[in-house]
Amino acid sequence: MAAFARTAGCFAAMASTTTLVGCSRPRPASGQFGFPQGVASADPLPDAVVLWTRVEPEAAGTDSVELRVQVARDSEFSDVILEQAVLAERSFDFTVRCFTAGLESDRSYHYRFLAPDSSASRVGRTRTAPSEDADRPLTVAVCSCQHYEEGLFSAYRRLLLDDEQAADDRRIDLVVHVGDFIYEAGNRRPLVSLDGEEIDLRNADGSPRIVAALPSRGPVGPMGEQLVAESLDDYRELYKIYLLDPDLQDARAAFPFVCIWDDHEFHNDAWQSYHPGGPSQRRKMDSNQAWFEYIPAALGSNPVPGNPARDFSPAEVSDVELEGFDDNYLSREPNNLAAIGTLSIYRSLRWGRMAELLLVDGRSYRGPRGVDASIPGGEFLTREPVPAALVATQNAGRTANGGNPPETVSLGGEELPNSRRDSPAGSLLGAGQKQWLTESLQASESRWKVICNDVPLMRFGFDMSFRDYGSHDDLWWTDAWDGYPLERRELMTFIANEGITNTVSLTGDRHAHFAGVVFDDFDSDSPRAVLAEFAGSSICSGPRLKNQSNGTQAVPRLNGLVRLDGSRFGYPRAIMPALNAWLLFGAEAAATLGETGDEQAAMQQAVDAVNPHLRYADTDGVGYVVVRFADDGVSAEFVTVGEPIVHPGSDGPAVWRRVRFAVPAWSAGEEPGLEYAGMEGETPLMGLKV
Numbered sequence: 001m002a003a004f005a006r007t008a009g010c011f012a013a014m015a016s017t018t019t020l021v022g023c024s025r026p027r028p029a030s031g032q033f034g035f036p037q038g039v040a041s042a043d044p045l046p047d048a049v050v051l052w053t054r055v056e057p058e059a060a061g062t063d064s065v066e067l068r069v070q071v072a073r074d075s076e077f078s079d080v081i082l083e084q085a086v087l088a089e090r091s092f093d094f095t096v097r098c099f100t101a102g103l104e105s106d107r108s109y110h111y112r113f114l115a116p117d118s119s120a121s122r123v124g125r126t127r128t129a130p131s132e133d134a135d136r137p138l139t140v141a142v143c144s145c146q147h148y149e150e151g152l153f154s155a156y157r158r159l160l161l162d163d164e165q166a167a168d169d170r171r172i173d174l175v176v177h178v179g180d181f182i183y184e185a186g187n188r189r190p191l192v193s194l195d196g197e198e199i200d201l202r203n204a205d206g207s208p209r210i211v212a213a214l215p216s217r218g219p220v221g222p223m224g225e226q227l228v229a230e231s232l233d234d235y236r237e238l239y240k241i242y243l244l245d246p247d248l249q250d251a252r253a254a255f256p257f258v259c260i261w262d263d264h265e266f267h268n269d270a271w272q273s274y275h276p277g278g279p280s281q282r283r284k285m286d287s288n289q290a291w292f293e294y295i296p297a298a299l300g301s302n303p304v305p306g307n308p309a310r311d312f313s314p315a316e317v318s319d320v321e322l323e324g325f326d327d328n329y330l331s332r333e334p335n336n337l338a339a340i341g342t343l344s345i346y347r348s349l350r351w352g353r354m355a356e357l358l359l360v361d362g363r364s365y366r367g368p369r370g371v372d373a374s375i376p377g378g379e380f381l382t383r384e385p386v387p388a389a390l391v392a393t394q395n396a397g398r399t400a401n402g403g404n405p406p407e408t409v410s411l412g413g414e415e416l417p418n419s420r421r422d423s424p425a426g427s428l429l430g431a432g433q434k435q436w437l438t439e440s441l442q443a444s445e446s447r448w449k450v451i452c453n454d455v456p457l458m459r460f461g462f463d464m465s466f467r468d469y470g471s472h473d474d475l476w477w478t479d480a481w482d483g484y485p486l487e488r489r490e491l492m493t494f495i496a497n498e499g500i501t502n503t504v505s506l507t508g509d510r511h512a513h514f515a516g517v518v519f520d521d522f523d524s525d526s527p528r529a530v531l532a533e534f535a536g537s538s539i540c541s542g543p544r545l546k547n548q549s550n551g552t553q554a555v556p557r558l559n560g561l562v563r564l565d566g567s568r569f570g571y572p573r574a575i576m577p578a579l580n581a582w583l584l585f586g587a588e589a590a591a592t593l594g595e596t597g598d599e600q601a602a603m604q605q606a607v608d609a610v611n612p613h614l615r616y617a618d619t620d621g622v623g624y625v626v627v628r629f630a631d632d633g634v635s636a637e638f639v640t641v642g643e644p645i646v647h648p649g650s651d652g653p654a655v656w657r658r659v660r661f662a663v664p665a666w667s668a669g670e671e672p673g674l675e676y677a678g679m680e681g682e683t684p685l686m687g688l689k690v
């Protein structure tokens with residue numbers, strides 16, 4: 001472990017120089033100081049872990065508060081093994097990150113923070129990673145997408161309650177959060193449930209669950225304009241509100257979190273410092289700073305070769321049009337480079353010999369997706385799925401067709417100008433990160449190489465063959481790797497050709513559960529499966545079925561492939577997903593299901609060529625995935641709960657279903673297998689291909 005420097009907002013010390021101070025006696029948190037956002041721990045190493053809190057000084061005008069952090073072997077703090085000073089500064093919104101070293105490997109600890117008047121934070125629990133040569137299995141919960149105003153965070157309560165019941169060797173070691181920890185926009189009302197009912201979403205204390213104001217915009221009424229974070233204080237305010245939630249706060253206090261961001265920590269569908277509202281380098285930097293303040297992570301002291309990761313350092317940036325794109329679609333505009341350069345979060349984390357987590361930043365270095373804004377609806381979501389060939393052509397930019405890109409691309413029988421003829425090929429990772437990822441995969445001696453990704457690698461082909469110009473695998477969700485097919489093929493081919501085995505991708509983003517394998521080339525007639533992927537649903541952001549069905553209301557033919565009227569056929573809910581069937585079995589199967597409610601009749605229409613790599617699609621609930629990495633294989637349990645819009649009570653939300661898969665370890669020359677391993681609860685409607 002490299003020596004820790006004194007870093008922003010934190011006195012850190014090497015273990016050998018850490019001074020043990022006689023155990024300070026805490027008082028309950030009342031009076032001058034409070035810890036309203038709780039505590040958190042992150043990124044455990046065998047001998048160290050990052051500890052976090054935010055203190056709220058009562059007195060205005062205070063610029064810093066000297067806290068003490070205590071780490072103990074027991075929850076009563078009778079066996080305090082470490083106590084050290086941590087400075088909370090106004091310049092970081094009184095948040096602190098403390099790299100606490102000198103711990104024993106593979107054991108749990110309790111920690112808390114003490115204010116100068118000895119008032120104490122709540123107690124958190126964390127655990128260190130096993131030693132580098134240990135073979136201990138790793139169990140993680142994969143979480144993502146928690147829009148405060150779209151639901152309660154009660155999926156975390158399910159996770160906490162289940163974990164209390166779990167056998168010792170099955171307990172959660174880490175929460176891997178793959179992004180959308182906050183959403184930059186608020187106050188979307190009215191909120192409508194999956195079943196079409198208007199919801200008055202409230203917190204447990206009865207208060208409206210809404211971001212009613214942001215510092216730069218002031219309060220607006222519940223039906224007023226949409227609030228969008230525009231400043232550092234706005235982003236901070238969102239984290240502060242989200243972290244008041246008791247389910248999220250309890251989860252952060254119970255498990256170490258390992259976090260990456262997706263787009264909404266900055267802005268919807270973000271890439272570099274691009275923002276559809278105009279140049280936004282300052283906003284990108286502000287969102288980076290707020291993430292640094294509120295999401296603890298081992299960055300600057302994590303010695304990853306080639307990773308410029310460091311602690312946050314603000315830069316002087318102006319909002320300037322993005323220009324000067326290099327061959328990797330990186331804008332060399334100095335303010336863009338400075339803004340994205342303020343914080344680098346891609347990094348790796350080892351769990352003994354069992355697993356290496358490769359944590360990816362899928363936003364800061366990516367270029368625009370392979371569907372241009374000139375394609376109808378291309379800026380965000382095309383009106384309907386578009387041909388994979390169109391995306392591939394635009395993604396390849398000036399390198400398409402061997403460097404001779406076509407003048408036009410065809411869509412729906414029309415020829416549209418190919419606006420990417422002179423553009424670089426699109427990259428999702430950017431050159432530096434791609435080099436780091438490929439080198440890390442190649443060098444890793446861990447049993448499991450775990451790519452933690454903000455967006456899915458798998459292709460989601462939509463069967464549009466009922467249109468005379470459509471195909472079995474038109475693309476819709478091009479903000480994920482489906483919008484960057486060239487680099488996906490490059491990365492997957494590299495893994496396959498290098499003989500890198502036992503690789504798994506964990507991801508989220510789609511507000512639905514999916515399990516499948518990722519091919520080296522989805523357009524090949526004989527693709528190789530390269531790795532297995534588990535994409536977990538959202539903690540509470542609108543379930544995919546709801547979002548997709550809202551988006552297709554104006555196109556009845558598509559809407560009928562997304563949803564069906566469950567009340568007609570005696571299904572448990574009024575709106576049920578045809579979308580599972582569309583993705584797993586094709587358009588005719590989905591249409592037949594919607595018309596007849598007869599799954600067997602629908603299966604008669606199934607088309608094998610539709611997403612042959614996809615095994616499981618579960619689009620109407622929310623939840624998380626628990627994934628266990630052991631020597632002989634990986635097991636995954638997808639936990640689905642209903643849309644969390646009603647308080648579940650102390651027993652936590654009811655589980656709709658638990659669906660299990662296993663991936664046995666494989667050797668060079670073999671391909672990954674993805675085995676269905678059973679389920680409990682209500683079967684996902686045509687959601688399994690087994």
Ligand SMILES: [Fe+2]
Binds near residue numbers: 180509541
């Ligand atoms: Fe999301």
